[in-house]
Every structure is written in structure tokens, then in C-alpha cells.
Amino acid sequence: MFYQLDFSAEVIAWYRENKRNLPWRNTKIPYFIWISEIILQQTRVEQGLAYYERFVERFPTIENLAAANEDEVLKLWQGLGYYSRARNLHFTAKTICKNLNGKFPNNYAEIRKLKGIGDYTAAAIASFCFNQPHPVVDGNVYRVLSRVFGITTPIDTAKGKKEFYALAHELLDSQKPAWHNQAMMEFGAIHCTPKNPACASCIFKSKCIAFNKKIVKKLPVKAGKTKQRNRYFDYLIIKQNGNIFIKKRTEKDIWKNLYEFPLIENKKQMSENNLIKSKKWNELLGKSRYHIVKKSSIYKHVLSHQKLFTRFWEIEVSKPHKKLPDSFIPIREQALGKYPVSQLIANYLEKNLCKQNI
Ligand code: SF4
Known part of the structure; x- marks a missing residue:
């Protein structure tokens, strides 16, 4: 001793x-x-x-x-x-x-x-x-x-x-x-x-x-591992007249006060067809005239207590049906780089939009 x-x-x-x-x-x-x-x-x-x-x-x-x-x-x-x-x-x-x-x-x-x-x-x-x-x-x-x-x-x-x-x-x-x-x-x-x-x-x-x-x-001994929960995200990158829309996360949840695209979260992975027909998709796009430019494969992102499975949808809206809620801020795509975003979104932007957006 x-x-x-x-x-x-x-x-x-x-x-x-x-x-x-x-x-x-x-x-x-x-x-x-x-x-x-x-x-x-x-x-x-x-x-x-x-x-x-x-x-x-x-x-x-x-x-x-x-x-x-x-x-x-x-x-x-x-x-x-x-x-x-x-x-x-x-x-x-x-x-x-x-x-x-x-x-x-x-x-x-x-x-x-x-x-x-x-x-x-x-x-x-x-x-x-x-x-x-x-x-x-x-x-x-x-x-x-x-x-x-x-x-x-x-x-x-x-x-x-x-x-x-x-x-x-x-x-x-x-x-x-x-x-x-x-x-x-x-x-x-x-x-x-x-x-x-x-x-x-x-x-x-x-x-x-x-x-x-x-x-x-x-050694050292730990009593028990914290359980990880799975979450399923679909981010809609809605492009309209050269703008895209972002929103500040204000809820008591991961990434509070960071910015993100309009998000649809579900308890399990939805098929693409069901997602497009869902109430939440309809709330964001309604009867707008739009075109899905790109949809990503599933991004797996692991946090300490959560596993996130996320798809990104790039959607060009030519004729909006209704205005998005005021909490969504329209910004020029090039201005995205000024806003703090999660590493998950930064990873997507790095692979898919210009680097200056990160
Ligand atoms: S367990 Fe750590 S303190 Fe013990 S001998 Fe190995 S390196 Fe040294």
C-alpha cells in the first residue's frame, strides 16, 4: 500500500x-x-x-x-x-x-x-x-x-x-x-x-x-450502461426562389439553439411512400407544386444516449401552397454557413452542398 x-x-x-x-x-x-x-x-x-x-x-x-x-x-x-x-x-x-x-x-x-x-x-x-x-x-x-x-x-x-x-x-x-x-x-x-x-x-x-x-x-467497474434510444428523422431541405428554410431548435432536447431544416420525426422508420402521404409532410408542403430533387440514403449518427437514423430530402418548390410557419427563417443557401448546426447536418452539407455552407 x-x-x-x-x-x-x-x-x-x-x-x-x-x-x-x-x-x-x-x-x-x-x-x-x-x-x-x-x-x-x-x-x-x-x-x-x-x-x-x-x-x-x-x-x-x-x-x-x-x-x-x-x-x-x-x-x-x-x-x-x-x-x-x-x-x-x-x-x-x-x-x-x-x-x-x-x-x-x-x-x-x-x-x-x-x-x-x-x-x-x-x-x-x-x-x-x-x-x-x-x-x-x-x-x-x-x-x-x-x-x-x-x-x-x-x-x-x-x-x-x-x-x-x-x-x-x-x-x-x-x-x-x-x-x-x-x-x-x-x-x-x-x-x-x-x-x-x-x-x-x-x-x-x-x-x-x-x-x-x-x-x-x-477495472474500473460500471454499474450499468445507459440505454440508447433510436430516433428517426427526415429533414426537408425546401428550396424556393433561391431560399432555403431553417429553424432554431428551442425545445429541451438535443441541439438546443442550433439551427436545422424542417424536420419530421417518427417513432420508427417510415417507408418513403407513407412519409410523403403523412400528415406532417402535408403540413409542411400541403398542395404546393414541388419536385424532389434528391433524397439521401440513411445517415446513422450516434450520440451518447441516442442513435439517429436520418434521411435528407432536397425539394424544389415552384408554387407554394401555403406559407411555412414564422418560426422557419428563409435564408439564401450561401448564408447557411453562418448558422450553427449539428454535426449530422454539417456531415450532410459537406457531402452534398458546397463547403462554404458548413
Ligand atoms: S494498470 Fe495502470 S497503474 Fe496499473 S500497472 Fe498498468 S498502467 Fe500502471
Whole structure:
């Protein structure tokens, strides 16, 4: 078993030798740490890096972000997924500018109160920027701790969260929380990886319970996988006098505040004939004179809890029967690129309309 300082000292020594040079590691400015941690919550460093660089180039200060239009913030986020992260970043930037004079709070309790900042992000900002002793417990840390200490309590249960947090807290070197936390996260990200961890060259090899009991692949344990549900979308790209129609998604659902084409959603895949005869198709096109220019094959798009099966229909309307509801905005096709859209729509546009539309 480890003594607290042995563990922390060993992982910090490993980090000094092996850490990647990443832009957010060269700063203690909370705004930059916050942006990077929010981007990296659900995203690998390789993908998140370019987004981080674009984001801080366009919004170099919290005031710049607060003053931005939400469409622009979402457009920069396009393709990263979990768009509530971007909406919350924008909301919180505005709150800090309005209520805190643009100054990021400098302690864990106040940071934790901000919208979109949970225990993990608050601990990261408080320790990296202000050297406060709060352990970061992210997916990487769960994996390392469960393996080194052979813990089989499921990480996605209240009991597991409590147990891992207590251990992470015990191991934290309170004199070096920034180094310790970054070292733990990096060790999990590039050494004790989910698949093929580098056990043969590991600093913890002799003490690691999972390695010595040959149960590395079994850890960490998860109680149950969340069920994925299937959804069936048909997007109608209605073209009329050089315009196409888009709508902002405002419902409490995936992609809130992103734009999309008129959508027909069904509980199961409809045959093309039945779709064209359906009430929803009729509501959008009625007795208009139209011509189906193109229909796509089915695009499968997988999100964390949903699988989407989507067809795109490009439809030229020569004589509209009725006006589409006001929530649909007519725009020139070339202007589509200014609007934030889901990665699913961006994928379709990339293959089928001009690149400038993405
Ligand atoms: S020995 Fe393997 S499983 Fe154990 S900490 Fe090292 S890399 Fe992870």
C-alpha cells in the first residue's frame, strides 16, 4: 500500500518527465483554464486543442465572450457536441461580467456556484489557478485509482463516487495540488489508458493491484450502461426562389439553439411512400407544386444516449401552397454557413452542398 506522499511524489515525478506541452498548461489565468476544462470534459485532447485555440483567439477575454452573440459561440463549438457546455460558458461569462465586475471567483465554493461548473471543473480551476487542495476526479482519475488500488465499487454509483473522492482527497499532496491533479489526469490520459495501458513500463507496476491480480481489463467497474434510444428523422431541405428554410431548435432536447431544416420525426422508420402521404409532410408542403430533387440514403449518427437514423430530402418548390410557419427563417443557401448546426447536418452539407455552407 502507498503512503500518501509516495503516491503523489511518484506520479508528479512521472508527470514532469512525460507531460504533453499544451497551451492551457502555460497559464494560471482562470478564464483559459475554465475554457480548456469545459472543452475537455467530453472531448479528447487531440480534438479539443484546435477548438480551444480557435475559441480563445476569437474570445481572448471573458468580456469578449460575454459580449458575443450566442449563435457565434455555438458556431465555434460546432462539431464538439454537448452544446449545453457552450451555452453555459456564454451564460456564465455574462454573469461574471455583470455581477462580479469581470473577475473570476478565486475560491472553490464560489467557483462551484457558477452555472455549468461541477465539482470536477471547480476543483481543476481552484487547484490549477489558486493552488487550493481540491482533488480532481475525472474519468482518468477513476481509472487510475480503481486499478492501482484494486477498487471494484462501480464508479457510476453514489457509493463509488464517495469512495473514490475520499481516496483521491487522501492521496492529494495539499502543498502541490496543481501538480498532483494535472499529473493524475495526464497519467490516466496517456499511460494508464482504457485500452492497452503501458503496464510493462509503469512506475506503479510492483504495487498496482489490478496488474498483479491480472484484472486490469475489468477495472474500473460500471454499474450499468445507459440505454440508447433510436430516433428517426427526415429533414426537408425546401428550396424556393433561391431560399432555403431553417429553424432554431428551442425545445429541451438535443441541439438546443442550433439551427436545422424542417424536420419530421417518427417513432420508427417510415417507408418513403407513407412519409410523403403523412400528415406532417402535408403540413409542411400541403398542395404546393414541388419536385424532389434528391433524397439521401440513411445517415446513422450516434450520440451518447441516442442513435439517429436520418434521411435528407432536397425539394424544389415552384408554387407554394401555403406559407411555412414564422418560426422557419428563409435564408439564401450561401448564408447557411453562418448558422450553427449539428454535426449530422454539417456531415450532410459537406457531402452534398458546397463547403462554404458548413
Ligand atoms: S500497472 Fe498498468 S494498470 Fe496499473 S497503474 Fe500502471 S498502467 Fe495502470
